[in-house]
Amino acid sequence: xxxxxPTPTASSGGRSASLRRRRSxxxxxxxxxxxxxxxxxxAFGTRVVGWQDVVAGVLHPDMDVIAQAAVQSRVARxxxxxxxxxxxGLAGAVMQGLTRNPLADPxxxxxxxxxxxxxxxxxxxxxxxxxxxxxxxxxxxxAAASALVYGIGSLGREGATPLKLALAGAATSAALSxxxxxxxxxxxxxxxxxxxxxxxxxxxxxxxxxxxxxPFLLVGAVLAVGCARGMDAxxxxxxxxxxxxxxxxxxxxxxxxxxxxxxxTAVAIAGPIGFxxxxxxxxxxxxxxxxxRWLLPYSAVLGAALLLVADVVGRVVARPQEIEVGIVTxxxxxxVFIAIIRRRQVREL
Amino acid sequence: MSAAxxxxxxxxxxxxxxxxxxxxxxxLVVTGLxxxxxxxxxxxxxxxxxxxxxxxxxxxxxxxxxxxxxxFTIGTLRGPRVLTGLLAGVAFGMGGAVFQTMLRNPxxxxxxxxxxxxxxAAAVVAITLLGASGPGVSVVAVVSGLVVAGxxxxxxWRRGVQGARLxxxxxxxxxxxxxxxxxxxxxAGVYDANEALRWLTGSLNSAFWAGLGPLAAAMAVLxxxxxxxxRRLPILQxxxxxxxxxxxxPDRARLALLLVAVALVSVxxxxxxxxxFVAFLSGPIAHRLLRGTGSxxxPAGLVGAVLVLAGDLxxxxLLVARFPVGVVTGVLGAPYLLWLLARTNRSGGRL
Numbered sequence: 001x002x003x004x005x006p007t008p009t010a011s012s013g014g015r016s017a018s019l020r021r022r023r024s025x026x027x028x029x030x031x032x033x034x035x036x037x038x039x040x041x042x043a044f045g046t047r048v049v050g051w052q053d054v055v056a057g058v059l060h061p062d063m064d065v066i067a068q069a070a071v072q073s074r075v076a077r078x079x080x081x082x083x084x085x086x087x088x089g090l091a092g093a094v095m096q097g098l099t100r101n102p103l104a105d106p107x108x109x110x111x112x113x114x115x116x117x118x119x120x121x122x123x124x125x126x127x128x129x130x131x132x133x134x135x136x137x138x139x140x141x142x143a144a145a146s147a148l149v150y151g152i153g154s155l156g157r158e159g160a161t162p163l164k165l166a167l168a169g170a171a172t173s174a175a176l177s178x179x180x181x182x183x184x185x186x187x188x189x190x191x192x193x194x195x196x197x198x199x200x201x202x203x204x205x206x207x208x209x210x211x212x213x214x215p216f217l218l219v220g221a222v223l224a225v226g227c228a229r230g231m232d233a234x235x236x237x238x239x240x241x242x243x244x245x246x247x248x249x250x251x252x253x254x255x256x257x258x259x260x261x262x263x264x265t266a267v268a269i270a271g272p273i274g275f276x277x278x279x280x281x282x283x284x285x286x287x288x289x290x291x292x293r294w295l296l297p298y299s300a301v302l303g304a305a306l307l308l309v310a311d312v313v314g315r316v317v318a319r320p321q322e323i324e325v326g327i328v329t330x331x332x333x334x335x336v337f338i339a340i341i342r343r344r345q346v347r348e349l
Numbered sequence: 350m351s352a353a354x355x356x357x358x359x360x361x362x363x364x365x366x367x368x369x370x371x372x373x374x375x376x377l378v379v380t381g382l383x384x385x386x387x388x389x390x391x392x393x394x395x396x397x398x399x400x401x402x403x404x405x406x407x408x409x410x411x412x413x414x415x416x417x418x419x420x421f422t423i424g425t426l427r428g429p430r431v432l433t434g435l436l437a438g439v440a441f442g443m444g445g446a447v448f449q450t451m452l453r454n455p456x457x458x459x460x461x462x463x464x465x466x467x468x469x470a471a472a473v474v475a476i477t478l479l480g481a482s483g484p485g486v487s488v489v490a491v492v493s494g495l496v497v498a499g500x501x502x503x504x505x506w507r508r509g510v511q512g513a514r515l516x517x518x519x520x521x522x523x524x525x526x527x528x529x530x531x532x533x534x535x536x537a538g539v540y541d542a543n544e545a546l547r548w549l550t551g552s553l554n555s556a557f558w559a560g561l562g563p564l565a566a567a568m569a570v571l572x573x574x575x576x577x578x579x580r581r582l583p584i585l586q587x588x589x590x591x592x593x594x595x596x597x598x599p600d601r602a603r604l605a606l607l608l609v610a611v612a613l614v615s616v617x618x619x620x621x622x623x624x625x626f627v628a629f630l631s632g633p634i635a636h637r638l639l640r641g642t643g644s645x646x647x648p649a650g651l652v653g654a655v656l657v658l659a660g661d662l663x664x665x666x667l668l669v670a671r672f673p674v675g676v677v678t679g680v681l682g683a684p685y686l687l688w689l690l691a692r693t694n695r696s697g698g699r700l
Contacts, residue, residue: 103517108524152687156694163513167456168690170520175683178625178676181546186670194542199531274524323535327528334525338504341517 019289026287030301037308041078042071045315046322080205081308081325084270087217089303091262092277093284093295094224097231098255099150101162102282102340106263107274109165110172112200114145115267117176117183120197124187131209131268135216138264146256148172200266200273200326202311213265220261221300227255228292235290273326275333276303276310282340371642378638382651386435389658393431394423396666425557433556433620434657434674436564438627440617442653443575445628446635446645447610451603454512455689458629459498459614462519465623466526467497468615472622473530473548477537484563487619491567494615495608497522543673550675551624553661560620567616572650575609578602579646625675626682627656633689 043054049067056062057071088106095104095111106112118141122128128137153168154160180198184191191197196204230251233241238248266273283306284298307325310332314323394406405419410428414420445458459465471493475481481489501522505515530548539545543554581602584592589599614628634656635648657674660681664672 148687152691152694154694155691163517164690164694166517166520168687170461171683171686171690174625174679175687178550178679178683181542181550181676182668182672182680185542185546185672185676186668188542191542195531195545318532318536321535321538323532327531327535330524330528331532334521334528337521338518341514341521342504342507 022287023289023294027298027301030284030287030298030305034301034305034308037305037312038078038082040312041081041308042074044312045070045074046319076205076207076210077202077311078308079207080202080210080270081311082304083210083214083217084202084266084273085276085304085307086300087220087262087266087303088273088276088307089280089284089299089301090221090224090296091259091266092279092303093281093292093299094227094231094255094259094262095277096281097227097234097292097295098252098259099160099165100235101160101165102344103162103166103278103337105274105276105278106259106266107173107272108278108337109169110145110149110176111142111259111263112267112272112274113173113176113180114141114143114148115139115264116197116272117141117180118144119268120180120183120191124183124190132212134268135213135265138268139260142260142264142267143256145172145176146260195324196271198271199324200271200329201324202270202307203322203324209269213269216261216265220258220265223254223258223261225293225296227251227258228296231255231292232290271324271326273307273329275329275337276307278340279333279336280306282336375639375643379648379651382638382648382655386651386654386658389655389662390431390435393434393658393662394427396662397422397427429558429561430553430556430661431658433561433564434553434661435654436561436568437553437617437621437624438654438657439572439650440564440568440613440653441624441627441657442631442635443572443646443650444610444614444617445630445653446632446649447575447579447606448628449632450645451607451610452512452515454516455629455633456516457512457519458632459494459611460623460626460628461523462501462516463521463523463526464494464498464501464519464611465614465618465628466523466530468494468618469548469623470526470529470533472619473533477533477539483559484566487563487567487616490619491612491615494611494618497526498607498611546673546676547622549622550673550679551618551622551627552673552675553621553657554673556621564616564620568613571609571613571616575606575613576646578605578609579644581606583644621657622675624657624660625679626686627653627660627678630656630678630682630685633685 042058043049043051047067047070049057049071053065053067054071057068058075061068061072063069063072091106092104095106095109096102115138118137119134122134122137128134149165149168149172150160153165156164177198184194184197193204195201230241230246230248233244233246234248234251236244241248280299280303281295283302284295288294288298307329310328311325314325314328317323391403391406394410395401395403399418399422401419401423405416406423408414409416409419409423441460445460448458449455468490472486472490475486475489501515501519504518504522505511507514527549531545534545534548543552546552547555581597584595584597592599592602631649631653632645635645635652638652639645639648656678660677661674664674664677
């Protein structure tokens, strides 16, 4: 059995004082980082705005002042970034925990592309038009793609190795995004925003829409946290986990449901965004160690911060245009992915 | 030919008979592929909204006559499209087969490990942000393809290069470069789906005579060069020690082959974009057709041409809307990749 966690033993000595200190210091750092990211997301954008206007634009916007109206529009965008980032961070952590695979990520394993394809087909062929309808299709697509990738990736003797899963995910993503292009090109009349379904973006945020999907994210988050103990046990291998009284199948199914809810909702409202779910758990583990009860909240906080920072970068770099956040996360995230691979022995892949 | 290395068997032995059978089979396959390519070229020139006879195509393209209607449709639209598809297909097929053979991994083809994306990203940046055009774009694409290939190789190096690590790192580099392509599109204000897809998955929609020149010139140099260097391929497949014993410097031969293959794929990509999965599929398909004997290069190039020309015809005429060729090959190629993974995983083989 090959252990795929960076730390070979789950929570041995996990109660030590130094780890506790690291967790609390880390949490302070993460929350401070998140607060800064929120400020930056409100303050910076394609339009340069003074601080007075930022404060006024958030608290009591005078919509006749263009600067304050711009800040007001960033409020919804920031809220969406927080939710989607937290969802992707959580989803990535759960995927990595369930598959014991350090390379798992909603986009890289094809889950997001599956959700994207189902939504696009629903718009093109079933004439769907509301976010509440998209969300259910996104769940179906995410579930179907997950099952396909995991099914193909886990065939064979060693089960789902990181390499097999990553390859199955890459192949599935390629097929699904070609299919998305096909559907989009066949109905150009319906799709004014082709890029949104190919590249994630949080630029079209709308508080009413966010309120509609927030419950799904909440349920997904609760399910994810509910799996924390089970995933700690899974890290020891299935036999030991069963011996510890964990029902591995139940843990996997509940965890998979959490992933489907979190990724599906994120895709329905923001399109496919990659690498946040991959990078965040690795950053979090540096503070938390392998225990999922710590890892999951950390991943949510760091995911939100990372996505907001990436979005701000995309707003500032290409003024007067905006670069979609999905582009920025790929450019920033791919080097981390490569670093993770380089740290491992080939036989672990 | 590996058979050339076996001790000469007396004529009329079973070995010689087997060799004759293999040679016959090979000739049959290559001839069949050439005929298929020619048929696809004729169909591509003559079929469309308006049908023209092959005679018209010959008069317009080979005799340079003015034929009302056909002169424009075939001479301006379909002619460059079909010829570009033919050349790009050969380039992708040959380049892909070299990668897969040299790196001993069917997944290590330039379109999967990000080399094609490197050429494409450079081409699109040069065109949209730097205003380049013509042969300059090809040069930039080749340089970038070489740099990206070198980068992936260097990143994968840890006491040697392992196939698994190379493929994974290549996939990540490819994802990053696709984002660079999207970035360039954003900066240049390109929101046209067709134009974006050309650089992401490949398309013949913007093929015209001017772009054909650099492609044809580059291939006239690169293809013969590749065939000359590739005469060493069978020796390399015996393993490094054996090859060194036979006086071939394995590292050098391998490097030379890979360099020419990168150049070929990059030149094709600069013209059509990275047509999805053609480089990846051509070698394995050629290998199956040949039943695994002899050099793959020429057959793989022909298979590449078949895939691109057939994919473009399907995308243009057989579906509900008109799709760029790369979208068609993307949808058709990925199931094969999944099947390959499933089969390898089931049999417990290493990728």
